[in-house]
Structures are given as C-alpha cells and as structure tokens.
Amino acid sequence: MKKSIYFVANWKMNGGLNSLKDLVKINKFLSKPNSFKIIVCPPILFTKFFATNLKKLKFSFGSQDVSVIDKDFGAYTGEVSSKMLIENRIQYVLVGHSERRTLGDTNQIIKHKLISALRNKVKVIFCFGENLNDKKNNLSLKVIKKQILSSVDKKLVSKNIIFAYEPIWSIGTGIVPEKEYLNYIFSNIKKILKEYLKLKNPEILYGGSVSSETINDLKKVNHLSGFLVGGASLKSSSFINLLKSYKYN
Numbered sequence: 001m002k003k004s005i006y007f008v009a010n011w012k013m014n015g016g017l018n019s020l021k022d023l024v025k026i027n028k029f030l031s032k033p034n035s036f037k038i039i040v041c042p043p044i045l046f047t048k049f050f051a052t053n054l055k056k057l058k059f060s061f062g063s064q065d066v067s068v069i070d071k072d073f074g075a076y077t078g079e080v081s082s083k084m085l086i087e088n089r090i091q092y093v094l095v096g097h098s099e100r101r102t103l104g105d106t107n108q109i110i111k112h113k114l115i116s117a118l119r120n121k122v123k124v125i126f127c128f129g130e131n132l133n134d135k136k137n138n139l140s141l142k143v144i145k146k147q148i149l150s151s152v153d154k155k156l157v158s159k160n161i162i163f164a165y166e167p168i169w170s171i172g173t174g175i176v177p178e179k180e181y182l183n184y185i186f187s188n189i190k191k192i193l194k195e196y197l198k199l200k201n202p203e204i205l206y207g208g209s210v211s212s213e214t215i216n217d218l219k220k221v222n223h224l225s226g227f228l229v230g231g232a233s234l235k236s237s238s239f240i241n242l243l244k245s246y247k248y249n
C-alpha cells in the first residue's frame with residue numbers, strides 16, 4: 001500500500017465561521033481516492049462548529065497549542081488542556097512552532113506541553129528549525145539537535161510524535177531551502193532521532209513557504225513524510241491546488 005503523505009494546514013490566527021465553505025470544498029476533494037493524510041489546525045474555538053457541520057469528515061483536526069499545565073482541569077485562566085482537546089476530537093497538536101517560541105515557549109515549556117499531550121493521546125506535531133543567523137554560521141544542525149533533545153525525552157518517544165522541520169527563515173517568506181541543503185538536514189535529523197531516541201522510521205515533515213509553486217522541488221527531498229503549510233492552506237483553492245500539484249506534477 002502506498003504510504004500516506006501528510007499535509008498539515010496551520011491557519012494561525014486566521015479564519016472564521018465562514019471558513020466552513022472552504023472546508024466543505026476540501027472535504028469534497030478528499031472524498032475521491034487519494035493518499036493524503038490531512039490535518040487542519042484552525043483557531044480551536046471554530047473546530048466544534050466545523051466538525052458538526054461537515055458530513056463524512058475526510059480529514060482530522062489539530063490544535064495550534066496546548067496548555068503547559070499537565071492537568072486535565074484546574075484554576076489556570078486562559079488555558080486549554082490536552083484532555084479538552086481529545087474530548088473535542090482534536091487528535092493532533094502543534095508544539096514548538098517558531099511563532100510560539102517567539103512568544104515565550106522555551107524548550108522546557110515545549111517539553112511539558114509534549115508530556116501533557118501524549119498523556120491524553122493527542123498526537124504531537126513537534127516543530128523545530130534554525131534561524132537565518134544559525135544557518136549563516138553553520139549552526140543549523142547544532143540548533144536542531146538541541147531543540148529536539150531538550151524537549152523530546154527518550155522515555156516520551158512514541159509513534160505519537162510527528163517531527164516537523166521548519167527553517168524560520170523560510171516561514172512566510174516565499175524562500176525555500178535548496179534540495180541539497182534539505183537532503184543534508186533531513187538525513188541528519190533521521191540520524192539524531194535514530195541515535196538518541198532510537199526511532200527507526202520517524203515521520204518528518206517540512207514546513208516553510210510550501211505552495212503549489214514550491215512543492216515540486218520539495219517533494220523530492222529524501223526521508224520526507226509530508227508538509228506543514230501556513231499561507232497556502234488558508235483558502236480552499238490554494239490548498240487544493242497544492243494537493244493537486246503534489247499529485248500530478
């Protein structure tokens with residue numbers, strides 16, 4: 001059987017109730033046979049509305065964040081627990097996204113979010129990646145290794161973690177790394193995951209300016225299990241175009 005390819009749609013702070021019409025179109029597109037595994041991460045307050053208004057859901061929902069507090073309930077104003085996510089059929093969560101790191105998520109905070117999500121069987125999409133300075137100074141691998149190993153504990157590793165490499169300098173810029181660079185980074189991520197976390201066949205995604213224009217080169221990268229998509233996931237037309245470009249080109 002052909003391996004499914006992930007496309008994770010990260011809407012960030014975008015969308016609204018009227019985005020339902022985009023999801024209806026995406027759902028319809030996915031009702032034809034395909035090998036895509038689609039996870040849509042809208043702002044979580046819309047998810048219930050979308051899920052109840054879509055018939056025969058062909059994709060999964062994810063959250064863009066989860067509480068750092070590893071408790072199901074409690075006096076933690078503003079927090080949403082992993083238990084609340086799973087009870088609302090939100091099966092995935094993005095953890096470690098660079099935009100959340102910028103807002104204060106440290107490796108330690110990310111580790112706690114991971115612990116909480118996995119305890120409630122919410123699958124984690126663990127994001128990491130270097131910034132432009134790191135890259136210029138040849139520090140990419142060092143930075144990536146530190147991000148992974150300081151947040152993902154050996155004891156925590158399970159099939160429920162999907163790794164997502166997102167070079168910060170590529171997010172929202174339209175610039176994607178050269179294929180050689182990505183092959184080099186991906187084979188080293190694989191090595192790190194195997195050597196330190198004993199993972200033989202980890203799922204590793206790429207994120208950063210993925211679109212119908214860039215997908216052709218990106219899909220040739222070795223060891224790739226799919227993509228994390230921001231801008232191009234916001235409209236059904238660009239997202240479906242992206243899926244079609246992946247499939248047909």
Ligand code: PGA
Pocket residue numbers: 010166170171172173207208209210228229230231232
């Ligand atoms: P982008 O965002 O596709 O708009 O570059 C990707 C992300 O932030 O996950």
